[in-house]
Amino acid sequence: MRGCHRDGTLVVCRSFHEMKHLLPCLLTALLPWAASAEPARPYVNDKKAPENRQDLDAIQHALTQVLPAARNATVCIELGEGSGSGVIVSEDGLVLTAAHVASGVNKDLTVVLEDGRKLKAVSLGVVADTDAAMVRITEKEKFPFVDLDRKDTTRLGDWVFALGHSGGFDKERGSVVRLGRLVRMAESTIQSDCTLIGGDSGGPLFNLQGQLIGIHSRVGVWMGIDMHVPIQVFIKNWDGLLKAEFIGEGPFVKKAEKGKGFLGLATEARSEGGLKVTKVGKDTPAAKADFKEDDVLLKLNGSELKTREQLQETLKEMAEGDPLEFDVLRAGKPLTIKLKLGAR
Amino acid sequence: MSCVPANPSPSNLNSVHAKLIIPAIILAIVAHAPADQSLETAFRTTGPTVLAAFDAQRQVIQKCSAIIYDGRAEAICGVVISPTGHILTKASELKTIKKLGVTVDEKKYPEAKILAIDDQWDVALIKIDASDLTPVAYAPTSAVSQGTWVVANGTTTRTHRRVLAGIISAKIREIPTSGGAALGVKLKLDAKELEIDDVQEKSGAKEAGLQKGDVILAIDGKPVTKLDEVGAVLKDRKAGTIAKLTFRRNQEEKSADVRLMARNEMSEELNRNDAMSGAFSERRSGFPRILQHDILGARSIVGGPLLDLEGRCIGMNIARANRAESFAIPVEDLKALAERLLKTP
Known part of the structure; x- marks a missing residue:
């Protein structure tokens, strides 16, 4: 099919400038074919x-x-x-x-x-x-x-x-x-x-x-x-x-390698559950996602957060670019923060 | 083959116009592909067999372009605009020539006079002693479709011009002065006056003879005492225009005409795109209007005519900006400029 297409085009077109007077009628003849098939080479x-x-x-x-x-x-x-x-x-x-x-x-x-x-x-x-x-x-x-x-x-x-x-x-x-x-x-x-x-x-x-x-x-x-x-x-x-x-x-x-992702938050566990943000690192993915000090992290990707170690373990299994979704409590009001894990 | 993967990295930050780009990966070819999968050089876009199809345009280039020599070396090209030896060329390249000589067609003209210079367009009008040259025929318009063939000077021998071909490759537009126009001086930081601490080697200030220790008093008659006042005066100025500088040297008030240059063009540093661009033109920004094409010639093809397939002059090559972009003055502007320069007393 391909060879035929190429050769066919070649022969017809080579005759174009040898027989100039035929050009208009040849073109007309080609038009329906050109419109119905792949564009002509x-x-x-x-x-x-x-x-x-x-x-x-x-x-x-x-x-x-x-x-x-x-x-x-x-x-x-x-x-x-x-x-x-x-x-x-x-x-x-x-x-x-x-x-x-x-x-x-x-x-x-x-x-x-x-x-x-x-x-x-x-x-x-x-x-x-x-x-x-x-x-x-x-x-x-x-x-x-x-x-x-x-x-x-x-x-x-x-x-x-x-x-x-x-x-x-x-x-x-x-x-x-x-x-x-x-x-x-x-x-x-x-x-x-x-x-x-x-x-x-x-x-x-x-x-x-x-x-x-x-x-x-x-x-x-x-x-x-x-x-x-x-x-x-x-x-x-x-x-x-x-x-x-x-x-x-x-x-x-x-x-992206597992365990090399970077968030940029320091937290401490609360007795009533969740993790309180104690520090947001400057220019980190967390800062860019607009986390604030004293935010409370309730859930990460649907799982409840109880200890700092638990958050660390979860992040260690993830790589740069992986999506994170936190359920957060800020000044008593719930909100969701979505971001991607950055690179260290 | 050895590959170096590129990381996104900022390009030269001292330029306002420098875009942050991902540099293409540089790959050195060591191994060769089998012969049947590689196109012979003669059949490549810059190969002699392909360029032979442009012989009609080559004959025009032979007659209507000038080769301008510095001693025995080809320095730049020019556009023949009158039978009596008027030629337009790139002013900033002309200025570096020590022993000016011109060849048109097969004839050598050892004497050439510089009649006039337009700094804004970076074009000089020179004159040789001739009587029967063939001037370029101007194309009716530069407003042609992108993808339209254009032809320019290629390499040359003493008697024979070769050509290169390419296409119009982007929109006609202004090329603003890259990084802004500047005098080319560093001022003392903690001084109460605008005292010059250093004059850049490649700058209008150097050309005008300014020195370390000179104190700038006024620009174009407007008194200046602070750095931001200098910035305000120069903000809307274009590269290639002249700033009249009043300054004090040894308790004496003096003045000098300083040619403003694009900040980028005074810089010695190369960004990654420049580093892969071979010999680009030093003056390559600050043009009111340009036609862009993709002919990748030596820097010495600049100054010559850009022809359409009819052999008409659609522009004048004025800068090789980088390996992917070449600039020409569009024919409308070129005609007006030629008329103006020819009238210069």
Whole structure:
């Protein structure tokens, strides 16, 4: 099927500029087919190099056609002190990015749309050894999204384009588009000559049909070496990514270890039950979640708290990023405080 | 292969505009992929076989761009704007040239005069003794779609210009002065007056001859006695413009014209993105309006024309900002600037 598709396109399109007068009728003939099937692969991809103005126009035409939709789905991802890029791949807000941008499972992130609107998001799964990650925008609305190259139609030498928020989000500029070719392909990495820079990490690489074929991961020590995670890595690990699994081991992201989580509260047991907060550490996860001195912790994730040791033991079994829900008594009034365990 | 995973880390904090970014991971390639999975260099975007498709534009670059030499070394490019030898180029790069020489097409012009400089756009007008040059034909507009092909100077021999190609890659916009415009002096902290403690090596203050111990009295005629007053006067000023400084040296009142520079451009430190960007232009911010493209050329291609596929000049390359972003002055602004500079007495 794939070979046939490629060859068919090649033959038909090669005859385009040899028999110019046939162009309009050939195009018309192709239209119903193009609308009903996968978007047509531009003939120019099957030439070793563009040879003339027509070939260059074909690249430009394809790119300018698909660029607006690709750009609308490209996002900036902010977390803590850094930012990277990502791309929305479903109407309900699934985002693909790099594992070193998501930086772990269950992380709170901010997704910034092209128009500057900031949305809450959380990281789902990561593939730590190939730098793939999935993020979900947690706000409910319909988002612009792009299709994946599910059939793996992209080949060495194909013309591709990269989008990303190079150097961070800049509303006046928008995301930056770069054109290049696929120059190396391996199972877990594809390389293009679309030039990437810090802040592009996690951003999308598209073929000229506007399908997502990779996610920006890293750059070489020389110019012209720019690496992407192939979309097939995401497709292969899709279920695990959706279930927020930590897949593989390093080097792009390290698994949170049990017992290394950090809360930042000092407590003492009360005779009538619960733990009284005696100190809230400055700039700790507890302080950021707005705990106050003299708050009384009644329950953690549904279990009643009776001793300090019990709280410590519970936290020791948890890792950075794990969710905590405290039932708290403040000045006699009950409230719930939700937060995530931080890193020491 | 050896991999270094990156952690999110703040970039250079001395810049107001520095975004906090996650640096891409640097990966050194030691092993090579099998040959059949790697595209030969000639067929890559900057390869000769691909660039051969741009021969029509190359012929325009051959005639309408100038190569400006410092002695025997190519320093920058220029845009030919008249048959009689008027050429626009990047002013801040021109200033560093010791032995100015120009080549247009195959001909060498050992004499060139600097006629006028516009500091705001960082453009200089120079003149060589010629009579039959081919000036650029201006494109009707710079408002073209992103993804539109553009062509610029690539490498060159003494007689033959090569080209590089790329696309328009972001919105036309102003590039504000990075980190704000500044004089380039450090003032004594505990002094009652604005006494200069140090003059930065790469600064307008240094160029204007200011020295340690000078006391700043007024800027553009407005008396200043405190640091925040200096800040207030310079707040809305742009890099490249001139501030008239009144100062006291050895009980004598003097004045000097100080070219304001972007704070970032005086800094010696590189952030991580700059460190991976090769030779970027020193002056790369403080432009009223720019057209952005993705041609990744040497710093010396700056100053030359940016062409569309029709071979028309859609802009003038004015800065290589970093490895992913190059800036050009849009044709509308370039035309107006050329007219203005040509009228300079």
